[in-house]
Amino acid sequence: MKPGDKVRFIHGKEEGIVRKIINSRDVEVEIQDGFLIPALIKELVVVASAESFIAAEEPGQEIAPERLKTDGIYLAFVPFNDRIYSIQLINESDLDISFTFGSLTDENYIGISTGNLKTKAHIKVGEASVKDFDSWPSWITQCLYFSYGRTIYKEPLVRKLSIKASTFYKNKKLIPLINEQGYLFKIDDKQTPINKEKLVQEMYSAPQEVKEFSRPAPEIDLHIEKLTPDHLKLNNSEMLEIQIRHFQKNLDNAIASGMDEITFIHGVGNGILKLKIQEILSRTKNIVYFKDAKKEKFGYGATLVKIN
Structure with missing residues (x-):
């Protein structure tokens, strides 16, 4: 048994994910609501083994996760089981953040989570149902950056993430800091400024070839x-x-x-x-x-x- 393994309690219906090896008898397990609880290894059965690990496990030591090559703020959708995605806010920037997270459907906003997140850390901010995928709302993340002393000023972040199946499943990656497979979205990308001269040139340039769509079988x-x-x-x-x-x-x-x-x-x-x-x-x-x-x-x- 190792960090990242999905486990089930022998004497109950609860499932969870091993987050830490405490000692030779005990582990720390994250259950569905995001709570971390200690558990005896003999009271657990492995449902699915973790896919990959970065360092060897040692009692009392957490696995050092793989880092992204670029810094930033991310939302990750990590399968908890075949019915629920755990929504994780990941801070891979060099600054601490204060955040709010919510959902937006039409004009109806619902606040879901708020708090502070240290640099190089992650936190569960919500859940999403697999069966309701096609009716998911837009996810709204707002962040303020902070660091003691002199640092580079960063504008507050406000990002609306609307997800479609055509893009969602293309973003399957190993999630940083969590070290599990999931769907990862960078939410602090800067908007590219419009180049007016280039835009005018493209408007008057030769028309682009229309993309052909293959006709599927009936x-x-x-x-x-x-x-x-x-x-x-x-x-x-x-x-x-x-x-x-x-x-x-x-x-x-x-x-x-x-x-x-x-x-x-x-x-x-x-x-x-x-x-x-x-x-x-x-x-x-x-x-x-x-x-x-x-x-x-x-x-x-x-x-x-x-x-x-």
């Missing part, structure tokens, strides 16, 4: 064994991630290439993939309607999408 099979040869090595969450990416790519290409309709074969299973597809379709422009495809051919395991 029927797209989303069964995981059709999408990757390594499906037996994946957990349910990773399988769903691949299936949704493949669905979104083919849906976008079908709309862009002018198709009238397309059928997605998702199978029956536990219904989660079908539900996620219908949630995305209900929020996508250019969709006239969607319904169960021909039952005599697919049963209830396919969805026909009519495109405008």
Whole structure:
């Protein structure tokens, strides 16, 4: 057993992640609410082993995590289990910060967390449900920078992070300071100033070649064994991630290439993939309607999408 292992309590339903080896008998475990509790090693069973480690474990010593090559402020979405992401605020800058974190839906703002965060440290600021991914709000982070004595002045940070599936899953990385796989977003990037002269030149330059979209097949099979040869090595969450990416790519290409309709074969299973597809379709422009495809051919395991 080592830091980063996902564990379950033998005499309970709780799950958590090992954060520290205290001694040969005890470890420190982070449970779902972000609390750190001591636990006997003999009372735990490893559910999933940590993927990689930077230093050898020693009793009483935490693993030194891998650092990013560039400093900054980050939001990370770290899977706690296959249902919940833990939202972590990471301070890889050289200054301490005071922060607020909340969510914004339409004009409704909800404050979720506030506090202070030392340099080279992280803190859990919230949670997000996997099943509600397509209806996630925008995440609002506000930070003030501080250091005693003379230092470089930095403007307060206000960042609104709106996440879409097409960009979210491309940001899977080893999370700094936490040393686990997750989805990482740098939120203190400076806005590039507009070069007016360059903009005018581009406006009057020769038109760019229009990007061609490949026309997908009229029927797209989303069964995981059709999408990757390594499906037996994946957990349910990773399988769903691949299936949704493949669905979104083919849906976008079908709309862009002018198709009238397309059928997605998702199978029956536990219904989660079908539900996620219908949630995305209900929020996508250019969709006239969607319904169960021909039952005599697919049963209830396919969805026909009519495109405008």
